[in-house]
Amino acid sequence: MDSLSILVVDDEKAQRDMVCGFLRKEGFQVLGAISGEEALEILRSRSIDMVLSDFRMPGLSGLELLQGAKKINPETPVVIVTAYGTVDSAVQAMKEGAYDYLTKPIQLDELLQLIRRIEERQHLVREVKELKEKLLDRFRFDNIVGSSGKMQEVLSLVARVAASDSTVLIRGESGTGKELIAKALHYNSPRSRGPFIRVNIAALPETLLESELFGHEKGAFTGAAETRRGRFEVAHGGTLFLDEIGDLSSSLQVKLLRVLQEREFERLGSTRPIKVDIRILAATNQNLEEAVQEKRFREDLYYRLNVVPIFLPPLRERREDIPDLLDHLLRKFSQAQRKKVEGISREALALLLKYNYPGNVREMENLIERAVILTRHNVIIPEDLPSYLRESPITEQPERADTGKSLTGAVEQIEMQMIRRALEVHGGVQVRAAEELGISERVLRYKIKKYGL
Ligand SMILES: Nc1ncnc2c1ncn2[C@@H]1O[C@H](COP(=O)(O)OP(=O)(O)OP(=O)(O)O)[C@@H](O)[C@H]1O
Ligand SMILES: [Mg+2]
Secondary structure: OOOOEEEEEOOOHHHHHHHHHHHHHOOOEEEEEOOHHHHHHHHHHOOOOEEEEEOOOOOOOHHHHHHHHHHHOOOOOEEEEEOOOOHHHHHHHHHOOOOEEEEOOOOHHHHHHHHHHHHHHHHHHHHHHHHHHHHHHHHOOOOOOOOOHHHHHHHHHHHHHHOOOOOEEEEEOOOOOHHHHHHHHHHOOOOOOOOEEEEEHHHOOHHHHHHHHHEEOOOOOOOOOOOEEOHHHHOOOOEEEEEOHHHOOHHHHHHHHHHHHHOEEEOEOOOOEEEOOOEEEEEEOOOHHHHHHOOOOOHHHHHHHOOEEEEEOOHHHOOOHHHHHHHHHHHHHHHHOOOOOOEEOHHHHHHHHHOOOOOHHHHHHHHHHHHHHHOOOOEEOHHHOOHHHHHOOOOOOOOHHHHHHOHHHHHHHHHHHHHHHHHHHOOOOHHHHHHHHOOOHHHHHHHHHHHOO
16 A cells, blocks of 8 residues: 655644654655645645644634635545644534544654554545445446446346347437447457447438448449448448437338348349348437337337347436446546546535436536536536536435435444444443544544434
């Protein structure tokens, strides 16, 4: 494990140098700041594992620094140093979310003990993350986020049909991940080494689409200067993904039906039948049943395609996935943009958790990409989000309880468990429990009250 990076904030040079020197000797990465303002600058520009700040300073006080630090990254533990006898300020700091406090003069062994505990906490946080990932391994496909019950159902179906050659019809609103699922089906099938070929049916006019799909011989029509293989041929040995299948014209519906039945077709301008070994996947956001009723879509083709239907629920019906998706997309775009954007401020998160996402995951993706590009901090703040998110009336969502799954929640859970265990082990004797936990008795009492233990 890398050594902890610690930011020491104190306006008094002698005190700052003493603490910095001691911590450096102990092997930590140490940065000093002479004011709260400077400390916030540092917190915005790089990742810090712990802040140790004096309470009383000219300019920003330790308390204000604490509030600012929490905004930048709510996970960063902040320890406040108060003058002897000023318990009120310490209590205030704890209420504002300080991790702990020390009184002057700082006892170096006490400080060290505190840091060890923070190290342990970080270790646990990492373990919790890894555990969570392991749980998700059940039906995990690279890059697909979905721990909600609804998505787990989808992914278990994907896992079951991927290996077969059956035709799959993927349904769902725009932006729900239909193409992503098509790729997962291909890359988890025995055909994964073969090609994955996508044809966007809505993007091409009928005549072009026909030669795109079936290919043509030289001279088959004006402009056909060369013989060209169609997508059905190119996909040989792999998977052909027919996207936006609902837009297929009626004459091409007939031709496609034949390929599906006989796995055989001819290039335009040729009578020589070509046999291919392909698996067909199709997707649409249209109501195909209605199209069949209205005779816009052939019923026989519908049944040929709809062998295994997979329905992707809209994001608003699986809001539990929103936090994980935000996390995933933030990582994806901060990597792509080479920017160190590590989190989302509490206020921005509240907006993102509340939003209804009519454009589903694709819309969320656009929001996060834009925010990562715009932000000037290492967290996303409300100003980085489009104004319609900020101004939209706050509509209470029924399923908001799951925001408790955030990392902060997990850390508190761990802390609570550690305290409970220590109290049990020491038969409820607080002095001993506090000693084992490496915190002062006062802090322990505070936490017992906080967690209602
Ligand atoms: N569950 C998910 N986990 C991670 N990324 C996702 C998920 N669902 C969708 N995405 C991402 O959102 C974007 C939109 O997904 P995709 O293109 O598969 O949707 P679609 O249903 O085909 O949309 P459209 O109907 O607009 O073509 C993609 O970049 C995709 O990677
Ligand atoms: Mg699509």
